[in-house]
Amino acid sequence: MRIEFFYWEDCPSHPEALDRLLQVMREEGLADPVEVVLIATAEDAVHHRFPGSPTVRINGEDLQPEGAQGQAMLTCRTYHTETGRLSPLPTAAMIRRALQAARREDGGG
Amino acid sequence: MPLAIGDRIVPFSLPATDGSTVSADQFADRAVLGVIFWCNHCPYVKAWEDRLIAIQREYAEKGVQMVMISSNDPVAYPDDSFDAMRSHAREKAYPFPYLFDESQQVARSYGATRTPEVFLFDRERVLRYHGAPDDNFERPEEVTSRYLRDALDALLAGGTPAEATTPPKGCTIKWRP
Numbered sequence: 001m002r003i004e005f006f007y008w009e010d011c012p013s014h015p016e017a018l019d020r021l022l023q024v025m026r027e028e029g030l031a032d033p034v035e036v037v038l039i040a041t042a043e044d045a046v047h048h049r050f051p052g053s054p055t056v057r058i059n060g061e062d063l064q065p066e067g068a069q070g071q072a073m074l075t076c077r078t079y080h081t082e083t084g085r086l087s088p089l090p091t092a093a094m095i096r097r098a099l100q101a102a103r104r105e106d107g108g109g
Numbered sequence: 110m111p112l113a114i115g116d117r118i119v120p121f122s123l124p125a126t127d128g129s130t131v132s133a134d135q136f137a138d139r140a141v142l143g144v145i146f147w148c149n150h151c152p153y154v155k156a157w158e159d160r161l162i163a164i165q166r167e168y169a170e171k172g173v174q175m176v177m178i179s180s181n182d183p184v185a186y187p188d189d190s191f192d193a194m195r196s197h198a199r200e201k202a203y204p205f206p207y208l209f210d211e212s213q214q215v216a217r218s219y220g221a222t223r224t225p226e227v228f229l230f231d232r233e234r235v236l237r238y239h240g241a242p243d244d245n246f247e248r249p250e251e252v253t254s255r256y257l258r259d260a261l262d263a264l265l266a267g268g269t270p271a272e273a274t275t276p277p278k279g280c281t282i283k284w285r286p
Contacts, residue, residue: 010281013152075186076280078152087247088152 001059001102004035008045008053011076013088017054024095028103045072052077056090058102063090111220111228111239114273118142118234119218123178123208124191126198131176131206133234140172141264143257144228146221146282147177147207149197150188153279154224156246158201161225164242164257165204171265175205180216181224181283189283216282226277227257231264238264240275 005021007014021034039050051068052075062068064079079087079094112119121144122132136142145161147154165175183190191209198207210216219228229238238260245252260270 012278073185075150076152078155085247086152086155088156089247 001030001032001099001106002035002057003032004037004057006037006039006048006050006053006055006057008039008050008074008076010074011053011088013076014054017056017089020089020092021056021095024092024099028096028099030099030103039074042072042074045074048072050074054090056095056098058098059105061098061102063094063098111222112236114236114239116236118144118230118236119215121178121208121210121215121218123210123215126191126195126203126207126209129206131208133176136174136176138172139174140232141168141174141261142230142234143173143175144219144230145175145177146180146216146219146224146226146228148179148181148186148189148224148280148283149193150181150186151224151280153246157225157242160242160249162201162204164261168261168265169204171261173261173265176208177203177205178208178210178215179224180210180213180221182213182285184285186283213282213285222282223277223279224282225279229257229260229264229270231269238270238273239277241278244275246278 005018039045050072051070056063076088079090081087081091082093118133120133122130125131179189179194181189194207227240228236231237240256242257243252244254256272256275263270
């Protein structure tokens with residue numbers, strides 16, 4: 001499974017988001033490496049189609065694809081949570097769903 | 110450096126989304142004045158927004174006025190344009206003025222760096238609290254320290270906040286190049 005974590009240093013949500021991703025991976029018994037990618041410039045943002053920090057892609061699929069359609073830019077990203085709230089962080093449930101879907105597609109059950 | 114606890118308010122006069130011009134001194138009758146750096150696009154602002162609206166509604170009759178100021182560069186962040194601010198303030202029925210600091214001079218004079226970032230002034234307009242609204246932007250039901258509410262309650266009771274400063278948590282203010 002390919003797991004990518006993209007972040008912009010100016011947005012303070014990334015340490016907590018990465019911790020949350022790693023925690024959910026541990027809970028799911030996944031030991032795949034996480035590629036952590038710093039987005040430092042507007043050019044990086046365009047190159048990586050970066051809609052905001054943090055962005056997590058699993059096998060190339062965004063955790064919340066509907067939130068990844070905007071212009072690539074250096075900004076904090078807004079996630080729409082299961083409870084209807086807006087948050088700078090993806091929820092653990094959102095991460096878990098994406099990991100489980102990717103595992104099924106990879107044939108891992 | 111941001112304003113320090115004990116500093117006096119820095120006056121401002123800025124255009125508001127309702128078409129008026131709002132200055133700090135027009136709230137002289139209010140017991141407490143909150144100057145809060147704010148914007149449209151930041152997810153931290155979005156996460157705290159309903160709580161700040163509720164606080165303003167709840168504390169208005171106690172003599173509290175909050176004023177939200179966006180200083181972000183709208184060229185780089187079009188969601189923070191004055192037009193977008195007007196639309197958003199209408200959509201959310203903001204109970205506080207929402208002001209546009211186009212020159213960014215007000216943010217610089219306060220030493221603000223984040224959105225949201227709260228500066229709370231007492232009746233003499235001396236800074237008594239600076240920082241975040243509370244300690245959990247993500248889950249309101251899990252807030253354990255209600256910094257802003259506690260500071261308001263302390264000031265309205267004639268005291269000073271037990272916790273006068275907390276680290277502001279939010280997006281950086283987007284400075285013009």
